[in-house]
């Protein structure tokens with residue numbers, strides 16, 4: 001991809017091509033972040049057409065194609081019509097989670113690493129990120145759950161509040177070690193004198209920043225029990241004499257969450273499409289907005305709307321459990337999948353299929369990954385069919401869906417594209 005951009009630099013020299021407004025001064029058109037590629041450009045049709053031209057030029061030369069299912073786009077400051085137009089031009093989905101992880105938290109990490117910010121500000125950052133992720137005021141899962149690692153059932157999104165606490169502990173640890181820096185000598189001379197950092201109390205006239213540090217210290221001591229526990233956890237998070245903020249952050253975030261979710265490797269397999277994994281993750285948490293939940297949240301009026309499943313004709317209430325496994329329609333789709341996977345065993349029970357998948361399909365073998373993909377693809381296909389029936393009055397039978405969303409075909413497509 002790097003070669004593509006530099007070889008096609010001429011496209012960006014084109015006078016009609018417009019850089020992203022925040023990137024035009026430095027003429028930034030793209031950034032690499034680990035194995036992700038971020039492209040920036042102005043949301044006008046010409047610039048986007050140019051970008052598309054570059055991508056297809058790369059495809060022609062290399063024989064590789066972008067996989068729209070693994071790409072996402074984010075736009076702001078333009079009308080809905082133009083947004084829809086751009087999405088249809090690029091055929092990329094709008095991606096929120098990736099943006100939160102790679103950009104927004106990256107910027108604020110700079111600030112939280114270097115300063116102890118007010119709790120109010122940190123809470124505001126976290127709540128803005130949560131609103132942005134869900135794109136509406138209804139948050140399907142709590143920010144606390146989302147911030148837990150994927151192994152523990154979350155999305156592994158960074159919490160500004162907890163990251164700032166971990167960063168403050170680094171400052172405290174540096175003071176504890178009496179590192180030979182000027183500011184540490186100053187702290188010892190002015191604030192500590194005969195006390196150590198674990199005992200000292202803040203005084204009324206102390207600076208705001210010092211009071212913040214003491215406040216964070218007390219919060220962490222309270223959370224981990226006592227000072228010696230805090231010191232033990234800190235030493236676990238040191239590599240040589242370097243305190244690692246991220247290690248301490250993970251200790252705090254996963255504290256009191258002992259159970260690892262057996263299904264996390266199945267749902268978040270790197271070959272699965274992000275949108276399939278995301279919907280499966282919500283389904284496993286029973287947090288998709290099925291009609292029972294909408295009624296419970298009083299968004300649907302029990303007396304005015306029918307609450308039955310739209311996939312079958314048995315007048316069953318639409319719950320997550322019914323929709324994905326108990327429903328006759330879904331059962332037929334699952335049976336197709338099971339036959340395709342050459343399994344004699346069939347199940348229409350949510351818990352046992354998730355358990356079975358998680359315990360029998362571990363490992364990185366090619367076939368195992370295809371089979372894992374089959375689970376997330378099927379959950380996504382059922383949810384998509386349910387939405388199409390409700391919002392677009394379009395229906396398709398399980399056999400058609402199975403042919404269209406067959407994991408073997410998706411797999412084939414994935415291997416020959418940029419995605420891992």
Ligand SMILES: [Zn+2]
Nearest residue numbers: 309311312327
């Ligand atoms: Zn049903």
